[in-house]
Amino acid sequence: MPTNHALEFPGGYTRSVGPVIGRFLSELRDGKLVGVRAESGRVVFPPLEYDPANGHSVTDEFVEVGPGGVVESFAWVAEPLASHPLDRPFAWALIRPDGADTAILHALDVGELARGAEAPKRLRIGMRVRPDFLPATERIGDIADIRAFRPDVTMITAPSRLEYDIKPGRALDRFLEGVSEGRILGHRCPVCAKVIVPMKGLCPKDGVPTTEEVEVSHTGTVTTFAVNNLPDPRAPEVPFVSAYVLLDGSDIAMVALVSGIPADQVRMGMRVRAVWKPREEWGRTITNIRWFEPIDEPDVPFESIAEYM
Amino acid sequence: MKDIAIVAFTQSRHSAEENGLSETEMLLPLITGVKEQVGVSRFDFTCSGSNDYLLGAPFSFVSALDAVGAWPPISESHVEMDGAWALYEAWVKMQYADIETALVYGFGKPSQGSLREILARGYDPYYLAPLGIDAVSMAALQARAYLARSGAKEGDLTAIAARSRAAGRDNPFALSLDDPAADAPYDVAPLRVHDVAPEADGAAVVVLATGDKVAEISARTGLTPAWIRGIDHRADPHSPGVRDLSVSPSARLAGQKAGAAGVEVAELHVQYSHEELILREALDLGDDVVVNPSGGPLAANPMMAAGLIRIGEAAARIHRGENRRTLGHATSGPCLQQNLVAVLEA
Numbered sequence: 236m237p238t239n240h241a242l243e244f245p246g247g248y249t250r251s252v253g254p255v256i257g258r259f260l261s262e263l264r265d266g267k268l269v270g271v272r273a274e275s276g277r278v279v280f281p282p283l284e285y286d287p288a289n290g291h292s293v294t295d296e297f298v299e300v301g302p303g304g305v306v307e308s309f310a311w312v313a314e315p316l317a318s319h320p321l322d323r324p325f326a327w328a329l330i331r332p333d334g335a336d337t338a339i340l341h342a343l344d345v346g347e348l349a350r351g352a353e354a355p356k357r358l359r360i361g362m363r364v365r366p367d368f369l370p371a372t373e374r375i376g377d378i379a380d381i382r383a384f385r386p387d388v389t390m391i392t393a394p395s396r397l398e399y400d401i402k403p404g405r406a407l408d409r410f411l412e413g414v415s416e417g418r419i420l421g422h423r424c425p426v427c428a429k430v431i432v433p434m435k436g437l438c439p440k441d442g443v444p445t446t447e448e449v450e451v452s453h454t455g456t457v458t459t460f461a462v463n464n465l466p467d468p469r470a471p472e473v474p475f476v477s478a479y480v481l482l483d484g485s486d487i488a489m490v491a492l493v494s495g496i497p498a499d500q501v502r503m504g505m506r507v508r509a510v511w512k513p514r515e516e517w518g519r520t521i522t523n524i525r526w527f528e529p530i531d532e533p534d535v536p537f538e539s540i541a542e543y544m
Numbered sequence: 545m546k547d548i549a550i551v552a553f554t555q556s557r558h559s560a561e562e563n564g565l566s567e568t569e570m571l572l573p574l575i576t577g578v579k580e581q582v583g584v585s586r587f588d589f590t591c592s593g594s595n596d597y598l599l600g601a602p603f604s605f606v607s608a609l610d611a612v613g614a615w616p617p618i619s620e621s622h623v624e625m626d627g628a629w630a631l632y633e634a635w636v637k638m639q640y641a642d643i644e645t646a647l648v649y650g651f652g653k654p655s656q657g658s659l660r661e662i663l664a665r666g667y668d669p670y671y672l673a674p675l676g677i678d679a680v681s682m683a684a685l686q687a688r689a690y691l692a693r694s695g696a697k698e699g700d701l702t703a704i705a706a707r708s709r710a711a712g713r714d715n716p717f718a719l720s721l722d723d724p725a726a727d728a729p730y731d732v733a734p735l736r737v738h739d740v741a742p743e744a745d746g747a748a749v750v751v752l753a754t755g756d757k758v759a760e761i762s763a764r765t766g767l768t769p770a771w772i773r774g775i776d777h778r779a780d781p782h783s784p785g786v787r788d789l790s791v792s793p794s795a796r797l798a799g800q801k802a803g804a805a806g807v808e809v810a811e812l813h814v815q816y817s818h819e820e821l822i823l824r825e826a827l828d829l830g831d832d833v834v835v836n837p838s839g840g841p842l843a844a845n846p847m848m849a850a851g852l853i854r855i856g857e858a859a860a861r862i863h864r865g866e867n868r869r870t871l872g873h874a875t876s877g878p879c880l881q882q883n884l885v886a887v888l889e890a
């Protein structure tokens with residue numbers, strides 16, 4: 236039967252730190268990083284009593300380094316141990332502060348991540364970092380006065396919201412009126428006779444005003460499409476498909492979402508029908524049409540949609 | 545220089561689980577067996593390697609001496625390191641003292657505590673230990689530095705683990721471990737779980753002899769003596785941040801001083817897959833050199849014995865007449881800080 240046995244020296248061991256390490260720890264408590272200059276001119280950081288390159292004593296000259304520095308190697312801890320300084324994923328890193336010739340080993344905190352997370356891509360050798368000191372009143376002159384290092388700021392997120400009152404213009408206003416009643420309207424061009432949906436009040440091909448209103452079908456043909464892997468608030472999930480849908484009776488394809496079919500089965504020439512939201516959710520907006528879904532009709536041959544690409 | 549040979553080697557069947565034996569009980573059958581094998585019951589010198597922190601008891605090696613039989617008083621010493629360094633001490637002692645036989649052993653039972661925390665007790669108490677860093681994290685820093693410098697890929701590390709585990713399955717003393725899984729998780733990235741040597745309880749015993757004793761013992765055992773043609777150990781600075789972790793200057797120097805060139809087989813104390821690549825480079829081992837045919841520590845890592853076992857395995861190949869010139873290597877400290885190389889010949 237195993238017996239529990241603990242080995243502990245109550246209060247821990249008392250150690251003299253000497254003038255070199257003592258200086259480092261004292262400066263650290265003041266929020267500064269200092270290295271010590273070796274005879275060769277190298278700055279040993281964190282300071283040692285001797286130059287590890289040749290064993291000679293170091294000089295009395297202490298040099299402030301960093302606080303910024305560069306990652307020379309790192310190890311990613313996805314599942315921190317109880318003994319580790321952070322309880323979320325972090326890296327151990329060898330960090331050489333600017334002005335130092337050797338590196339310190341410390342924890343590198345790259346932000347809030349769930350346990351088990353993989354290392355973020357931006358974590359790599361050469362990454363710039365700086366120390367995150369504990370508040371001055373909590374520092375005691377211990378290597379852990381640096382809570383961890385953190386990446387330099389290389390990006391910010393700028394606010395991006397502005398509000399507008401948009402006038403759709405007379406033609407589009409009329410189109411939205413139709414949509415709010417469950418109708419899809421277009422204009423026929425008096426010159427080329429093509430039906431333009433949504434109408435703009437002019438024919439972009441001939442440059443003439445258009446006024447003849449035509450209601451077009453809710454069914455159409457996918458002329459071309461794209462598979463999107465970035466989430467979009469309008470789409471139920473990724474990947475989703477955005478497509479050009481040529482409504483029956485119109486001559487300009489409309490951009491719309493396609494759903495109700497796996498993204499990898501959408502094809503050019505596929506027949507689709509508009510799926511409308513429940514009537515009580517309708518407004519003066521094209522989003523009354525939630526998306527298009529396939530209908531059970533044979534695909535349209537490529538030649539008949541070729542000019543609408 | 546006196547010619548000194550390894551004339552006997554034995555090891556326990558290493559176990560990944562606590563098997564109920566005390567350290568002394570683990571050693572007793574090995575030492576009794578080796579005494580019988582070589583026909584010597586009193587050795588001129590005894591030296592052991594172990595670590596008190598594995599048991600959490602000061603001078604724990606003293607009680608292990610009961611397995612040797614230390615009365616009437618014997619000439620004895622101990623190193624708080626892998627048994628390979630005990631072998632070095634015995635070799636030095638034999639060089640200058642008038643002794644002909646030495647018993648060397650190493651042992652450890654990491655199953656009784658948290659090895660990662662125990663090994664951290666060896667780290668510098670000002671800059672490293674207070675951080676709570678563990679041995680695997682230290683090794684992973686070195687692995688990253690090596691991969692970045694050499695261009696080697698993580699798959700190269702997995703290949704080493706796979707080869708070591710396959711060899712270990714053929715070694716009755718090693719653990720029986722499956723091939724690395726294709727989706728094996730990281731321990732501390734870039735090291736995956738199979739890149740970290742599995743902790744094991746175990747012990748190993750080596751007998752050194754010189755002078756007339758070599759022929760006398762060899763005649764009894766029927767084994768070819770493995771002559772120590774060179775042995776050397778070196779250390780790099782302790783702080784990982786003051787050296788280039790992607791190389792091992794101390795292993796290179798120890799290899800040169802011990803005369804590593806031209807060996808047929810190398811048993812390397814590889815506790816993490818990437819260490820084999822760093823050591824191969826440092827010891828200048830070509831593709832024709834067979835590395836760790838025993839499986840090495842990646843197939844069983846009995847603490848404080850694994851380094852001595854590397855020398856023992858290298859010697860055993862000569863004992864059995866399988867090779868003429870072999871190399872045994874042991875390491876200690878974080879990130880291959882200290883390295884010992886022994887070159888053996890038939």
Ligand SMILES: [Zn+2]
Binds near residue numbers: 426
């Ligand atoms: Zn027109």
